Amino acid sequence: MSIKEVDLSQLENFFISDPSLTPLLTDYARRLSPEPEISQADDDVRTIIEARRIVLREISLRRGQVQFRNRLVERYGAKCQISGCAFPGLLEAAHINPYAQSSDNSARNGLLLRSDIHTLFDLGMILIDPDTFTVKIEAGLSGCGYDELEGVSLLLNGTKGPDKEALRKRWRFFKPVPEE
Known part of the structure; x- marks a missing residue:
């Protein structure tokens, strides 16, 4: 017999169905580490070319389906909707409600974001106020080069913007925790 950590993701539907348990689920989600666990497979990469292929595959997967990204570029223009960055190689299609x-x-379920902002958005450290389409930065990012994004209006390119309900x-899931 051994003791193993409980993976709350296996019980997520149960936790979502009971509003009193939602804080436990959101606290668990907030504590997950963004650092990948090192596996034996990572140690088996023997060549620069093999390592480069892994990186390129990860970038390709991260960008998601080309059609989704193209719809977002067509709708919002080829700029990060938060920073205004127009370098195509850094722009990624971010789902508001996870595709899975x-x-x-x-396009209403997506944002076109610079790669680092996409990661922070996925982690809930950058949020979009659903009523004002303005950016909210988690306090933990203060002093990390993202302060100037606080309160920035989402670039909408003349559209109605993304789905407010999404x-x-x-916002409710990752809502900012008041500082004490």
């Missing part, structure tokens, strides 16, 4: 949960690849759902 919603199967929604519509943003609202994300």
